[in-house]
Amino acid sequence: MDQDCIVIGGGLVGSAVAYGLSGQNQKVAILDGGDRSFRASRGNFGLVWVQGKGWDYPPYAQWCLKAANLWPEFSRQLGEETGTDLCYRRNGGMHFCVNEAELEERRKILEQNALHTDGEFQYEMLDHAALAEKVPQISNAVVGASYSHLDGHVDPLSLLHALHQGINRQDVTYVPSQNVSEISGKDGEFRVVSNGKTRSAGKVVLCAGLGNQRLGEMVGMNIPVVVDRGQLMITERIKPFLDWPTLHVRQTGEGTVQIGDSHEKVGLDDGTDPAILQKIVQRAVLMFPFLARVRLVRAWGALRIMTPDGNPIYQQSETCPGAYAVTCHSGVTLAAIHAGTVAEWISGKNDDPLLSRFGTDRLHV
Amino acid sequence: MIDDRYELLIIGAGPAGMAAACEAASHGIRVAVLDNQAAPGGQIYRNVDRATNRQNRVLGKDFVKGRSLVEQFKQSGGSYFPGATVWFLDEKRRVGVLIDDKSFFVDADKLLLAAGAQERPMPIKGWQLPGVMTAGAGQILLKSAGMVPNGRLVLAGSGPLLLLLAYQYLQAGVKIDALIDTTPRGAISRSLGKLFEALPAADYLLKGVKMMLAVRRAGIPIYHGVEGLSAIGEEKLEAVRFDTGKTGFKKVTDCELRADTLLLHQGVISNIRLPLAAGCEIEWDAGQKNWAVTNDEWGRSSNADIYVVGDGSRISGAEASALQGRLAGMHASHQLGKISDSKLEVLSGPVVKSRKRHLSIRPFLDSCYTPSPRYLVPGDDTLVCRCEEITAGEIRQAVRLGCTGPNQVKSFTRCGMGPCQGGQCGSTVSLIIAEQLDKPMAEIGCLRVRPPLSPITLGQLSEA
Amino acid sequence: MFKTIEEPAEGAVEILVEGVAHRVPANISVAAAALLCGLGSVRETPVSGAGRLPYCMMGVCFDCLMKINGQPNQRACQVTVAADMTVERQLGAAEYEDL
Numbered sequence: 001m002d003q004d005c006i007v008i009g010g011g012l013v014g015s016a017v018a019y020g021l022s023g024q025n026q027k028v029a030i031l032d033g034g035d036r037s038f039r040a041s042r043g044n045f046g047l048v049w050v051q052g053k054g055w056d057y058p059p060y061a062q063w064c065l066k067a068a069n070l071w072p073e074f075s076r077q078l079g080e081e082t083g084t085d086l087c088y089r090r091n092g093g094m095h096f097c098v099n100e101a102e103l104e105e106r107r108k109i110l111e112q113n114a115l116h117t118d119g120e121f122q123y124e125m126l127d128h129a130a131l132a133e134k135v136p137q138i139s140n141a142v143v144g145a146s147y148s149h150l151d152g153h154v155d156p157l158s159l160l161h162a163l164h165q166g167i168n169r170q171d172v173t174y175v176p177s178q179n180v181s182e183i184s185g186k187d188g189e190f191r192v193v194s195n196g197k198t199r200s201a202g203k204v205v206l207c208a209g210l211g212n213q214r215l216g217e218m219v220g221m222n223i224p225v226v227v228d229r230g231q232l233m234i235t236e237r238i239k240p241f242l243d244w245p246t247l248h249v250r251q252t253g254e255g256t257v258q259i260g261d262s263h264e265k266v267g268l269d270d271g272t273d274p275a276i277l278q279k280i281v282q283r284a285v286l287m288f289p290f291l292a293r294v295r296l297v298r299a300w301g302a303l304r305i306m307t308p309d310g311n312p313i314y315q316q317s318e319t320c321p322g323a324y325a326v327t328c329h330s331g332v333t334l335a336a337i338h339a340g341t342v343a344e345w346i347s348g349k350n351d352d353p354l355l356s357r358f359g360t361d362r363l364h365v
Numbered sequence: 366m367i368d369d370r371y372e373l374l375i376i377g378a379g380p381a382g383m384a385a386a387c388e389a390a391s392h393g394i395r396v397a398v399l400d401n402q403a404a405p406g407g408q409i410y411r412n413v414d415r416a417t418n419r420q421n422r423v424l425g426k427d428f429v430k431g432r433s434l435v436e437q438f439k440q441s442g443g444s445y446f447p448g449a450t451v452w453f454l455d456e457k458r459r460v461g462v463l464i465d466d467k468s469f470f471v472d473a474d475k476l477l478l479a480a481g482a483q484e485r486p487m488p489i490k491g492w493q494l495p496g497v498m499t500a501g502a503g504q505i506l507l508k509s510a511g512m513v514p515n516g517r518l519v520l521a522g523s524g525p526l527l528l529l530l531a532y533q534y535l536q537a538g539v540k541i542d543a544l545i546d547t548t549p550r551g552a553i554s555r556s557l558g559k560l561f562e563a564l565p566a567a568d569y570l571l572k573g574v575k576m577m578l579a580v581r582r583a584g585i586p587i588y589h590g591v592e593g594l595s596a597i598g599e600e601k602l603e604a605v606r607f608d609t610g611k612t613g614f615k616k617v618t619d620c621e622l623r624a625d626t627l628l629l630h631q632g633v634i635s636n637i638r639l640p641l642a643a644g645c646e647i648e649w650d651a652g653q654k655n656w657a658v659t660n661d662e663w664g665r666s667s668n669a670d671i672y673v674v675g676d677g678s679r680i681s682g683a684e685a686s687a688l689q690g691r692l693a694g695m696h697a698s699h700q701l702g703k704i705s706d707s708k709l710e711v712l713s714g715p716v717v718k719s720r721k722r723h724l725s726i727r728p729f730l731d732s733c734y735t736p737s738p739r740y741l742v743p744g745d746d747t748l749v750c751r752c753e754e755i756t757a758g759e760i761r762q763a764v765r766l767g768c769t770g771p772n773q774v775k776s777f778t779r780c781g782m783g784p785c786q787g788g789q790c791g792s793t794v795s796l797i798i799a800e801q802l803d804k805p806m807a808e809i810g811c812l813r814v815r816p817p818l819s820p821i822t823l824g825q826l827s828e829a
Numbered sequence: 830m831f832k833t834i835e836e837p838a839e840g841a842v843e844i845l846v847e848g849v850a851h852r853v854p855a856n857i858s859v860a861a862a863a864l865l866c867g868l869g870s871v872r873e874t875p876v877s878g879a880g881r882l883p884y885c886m887m888g889v890c891f892d893c894l895m896k897i898n899g900q901p902n903q904r905a906c907q908v909t910v911a912a913d914m915t916v917e918r919q920l921g922a923a924e925y926e927d928l
Contacts, residue, residue, distance in 0.1 A: 010767075032767070034769060034770065035768070035769050035770025035771070035772045035773050035809075035810060036770065036772060036810065036813070039776075041776075042772075042776050157776045157777070157779070160776060160777070161763075161766075161776070161777040161778075164766045164767065164777070165766060168765075168766050168767075174766070174767040175767075176767045176768070176769045176773075177769050233823075235823065236784060236902050236922075236923055237875045237921075237922035237923065238922050238923045238924070238925055239921075239922050239923070239924045239925070241925075254875075255875065255922045259823075271455065272455075272815065272816055274453055274459070274461055274470070274816075274826075274829065277816075277826060278826060278827050278829060281823045281826050281827040282827045284823065285823055285824065285827055290925045291823050291824075292822060292823055292824030292827070293822055293823075293824060293900070293925060294822060294823055294923070294925065295784075295820050295821065295822050295823075295902055295923075296816075296817050296820070296821055296822070296823055296826060297783075297784055297786065297817075298782075298786060298815050298816075298817075299815060299816045299817065300815045401888065401907070403856075403909060408887060415838075415839070415856070417835065417838045419834060419835045420834075423834065450907075483885070483887065483889045484885060484889075493879065493881065493884075493892075495869060495870050495880050495881060495882035496830065496882065497884070498882070498883065498884055498885075498886070499884060499885050499886070501885065501886070501887065502883065502884065502885050502886035502887070505886040505887060505906075506831060506861055506864070506886060507834075509857060509858065509861065510833065510854060510857040510858070510861040510865075511833050511834045511835055511837075511854070512831045512832065512833055512834070512857075512861055512864065512865060513831065513832060513833075513834055514830065514831055515830060515831055515832040516830060537834050538834075600869065600870075600880060601869060601870075601880070601882075625830060626830055626831075636889075751881075751884070751890060751892060752874075752876075752891060753876060754874065754876045754877055754879070783891070784891040784894070784902070785889060785890055785891040788889045788890070789885075789889055789890045789891075819888070820902075820904070
């Protein structure tokens, strides 16, 4: 056996899972895509986010809160090990609302969040005056915001870099530019063929994002993925003005301003559409009028990996046990729990009951 | 006021763009030319219609020659938009352009990209210090502002432009304290075999020899085969140093020359940001060490409605670029139904022939002035990305972690993520990776280009 | 670091560079003017604070970013001088509150 475990995909999900597995002394190899693969990890907004997540699916609300709570220790450890500053801060997050109806809807959503977590999820609704006290540049068009001190943000690219530094230090075999053509076998003896070369492993974990649908079929799993394009923008560095991350505007550790985002069903097209960029910018400028004078540095599209209900999939194959699939669009928020609980689940050391709520059976009823 | 659609939309008013516009307009095509400069001419003929007699004497006949093309262009009847910066472009030929701080979207039946060349980066240690500039920058200052360096001046690198600039500075009475030639030893003798095919363009060779002799006669200290070049200084350039070189027959080691201005040059490369944004295929031209745009004899790219011509497609020089622009202009006119097959053939014949003559010098020049690998791929402590201040060593670290191309390197290091968006460092990053992984450049690829292609504020974008 | 080879043919304009009035040839770029005025650096990078001067003069390198008429991060090589223009060094990240 070449490896205890082969992880297919080296984005935020795959590298976090591999980091966790190798941390438990598993011999791990990652088979990753190439330089120009669709990489959701490179299109991330950097939020370590709880508010609103899973408001309509209690297990996900609980899962996100758990994941976010693991982040401070995860970030400390990864940062110390690699010397990379992840720019992680858990100073709370906001969501701005531009009319009373939005604010009311937001309140209802967060009420659900709190309900699903037995009140552990805490939040405040801020009216304009309370918001303006915290964020003086906010325009009058913003009538209020939701705020939760449980939210935070991180530099998603530093996270990806640090995870790769981490797996490198832990002697994970990393093989880039791979195209997996065949997976066969079952628990204890899998064979994975990529770029014409066969590797064997006790377990196989599919973390290939959009590729999981195709790969899942090879090991008897039906992993439905939905492509959802989001367009993002980043500006020049400006002096600090926004301490808190929000769902649409975030000032990064370097001082650039990240602006997002859109949800578009355009298939495998990660391009940009100026009409959509305009809409995204108009919303940001409505919130912070001074942004109109700020220069755009880059706009790009990235493809989210969505499941039909928007919640993650953690599934072990029934016909090929030992083959696992991890599919989600929240690679940042969930990085800590992927490196922890999920890696432990794969190596058979953790049976968190929540995990059973993220199987594919919920989608195929 | 710009219209929302043209039959032929040309980006760039250098030799190729101007010639294409003249040609197409002469066949009755509705042409518009967008250019980011205030006046037509591109870099080569920058400011040509406003240059003073003194500037013209210093810059020489090849510069003044540009005036007739500029004149012809101005009278071509095509629409011309100076000061227009293209910030958006895609494969559907949607062009977003900023004119007078206002953004417009323009569609084109045929698009012609003639964005010209930029200097190949010469990342030596200390190249970011104030006082170090490109030779092209020195020449732009001469053309557009009649400015020349004041103080101790060192020119360093390789390539015809370095020699031309030295010659022009001599005409302007500028004292050059040293000329440092980094052309690898033996490059010229190895290129002699290509001299025969360059004979049709003997005029280029004669000009080169004339300039070389003038520089020698001026008594400028010249160092050849220089290795280990770096710029030294705390807050600004104080000295230029190198490990080894030769002056005359004398070997020089560990040489340090005081300098206030260092002008660097090692050839030019195609500005491929626009073609990449438009989804045009590119290929690595190993002879030119340049990403060239794949195009046919008419300048048509992999996208049949997009022409990419001039130095922006492959380095060919001003004359050959203008002729390629003419061919593309003719072909677009033919495609748009304005001229017949036979007319296209009659018109293009002599242009093709003339272009061939001008191109015959290229293999010799490319071989003669091929940049030294040592200056293409810098040492670990040299800055590669000037914006985000990322060194070659950091890039190599990312490659050791498993990055196989510039886009993943960028994600790991921020290299290419600053305001210039990799326009400056992109080619160096790919070369470093290719060397480290021992893979061909075509396999490494280049940084993905995304909008904006030139700066735009969020306000301008939202009001477009 | 730079000088002109002759009197400006198209006259001169007065601009305010770092608060000091300078007469510079009309129609030159702000980057050229900054070099002519002898600025030691036109900006300090937001990354390390290192000083920079214009490098490529043709819009590629973004090393000539300056604050022009109060607008931060302008490529000085792409802007032509005009009478009474204010030109300041760009110190680190752009500041917008003061506009």
